Amino acid sequence: MFSWFWDALSYLGLYYKNAKILFLGLDNAGKTTLMHVLRDDRVAQHIPTQMPTAEEVVIGKIRFRAFDLGGHAAARQIWRNYYAKVDGVVFLVDAVDRERFPEVKKELDALINDEMLSDVPFLILGNKIDVARAASDEELRSALGLHHLTTGQGSAPMSDIRPIELFMVSVVRKMGYAEGFRWLSNHIP
Numbered sequence: 045m046f047s048w049f050w051d052a053l054s055y056l057g058l059y060y061k062n063a064k065i066l067f068l069g070l071d072n073a074g075k076t077t078l079m080h081v082l083r084d085d086r087v088a089q090h091i092p093t094q095m096p097t098a099e100e101v102v103i104g105k106i107r108f109r110a111f112d113l114g115g116h117a118a119a120r121q122i123w124r125n126y127y128a129k130v131d132g133v134v135f136l137v138d139a140v141d142r143e144r145f146p147e148v149k150k151e152l153d154a155l156i157n158d159e160m161l162s163d164v165p166f167l168i169l170g171n172k173i174d175v176a177r178a179a180s181d182e183e184l185r186s187a188l189g190l191h192h193l194t195t196g197q198g199s200a201p202m203s204d205i206r207p208i209e210l211f212m213v214s215v216v217r218k219m220g221y222a223e224g225f226r227w228l229s230n231h232i233p
Contacts, residue, residue, distance in 0.1 A: 061106045061232065062106070062109070063106050063108050063131035064108075064129055064130050065108045065109070065132045065133070065134055066134070067079060067112045068136070068151075069136035069137060069148070070137075070138065070144060074138065074172065075136050076097075078134075078221065079099055079101075081218065083099050097112045103229065123155075128160070130161065131165075132164060132231070133161065133167070134228070135152055135166060135167070135168045136168075137170050138172055139170040139171055139172050139173060139175075139178040139179045139184055146187075148187075148188060149187065149188050152188055153189070156193065163206060165228060165231040165232065166206075166207070166208040167225070167228040168208070168209065168210040168211070169215075169220075169221060170184045170213065172214060180212075188210075195207050196209065197209055197223070209224075211223055211224035211227070
């Protein structure tokens with residue numbers, strides 16, 4: 045009935061869709077760096093996340109309440125405490141650290157198959173493509189078993205299919221993640 049009102053507010057930048065997003069992935073994948081780049085547009089060296097942190101970030105028409113929960117083994121034990129009312133998961137992967145791909149796959153599979161996240165879209169970011177020895181899109185998809193899970197990088201939401209997609213990015217070079225977040229914002233109700 046008042047859609048013109050919301051369209052006008054959105055156009056003027058006065059209205060945002062709100063979303064709770066979890067930044068997950070193993071330690072050293074780039075979660076904290078991405079959070080700070082999104083917040084301040086600055087790349088800096090960070091110590092490993094010891095305690096969960098939350099930031100408010102606006103990307104496009106969505107105001108994200110983003111939670112960086114850390115990725116070391118002890119931090120992964122509390123991830124489940126944050127699943128309630130989550131609208132999306134951003135899962136970062138260090139595309140250079142091939143030795144940890146089996147561990148990444150195990151954690152990602154557990155998240156994707158968790159009943160509490162069954163309807164939540166997953167944006168998977170293969171980070172560090174600026175490093176010459178980084179895995180390719182195809183190699184990372186194979187290592188993580190994503191070929192049968194991903195739904196495509198198109199922006200139109202599909203009905204009855206949980207959106208899951210991989211985007212190859214470089215957080216430090218500020219490449220690729222904007223497209224990923226646009227994709228995610230189109231799949232958040």
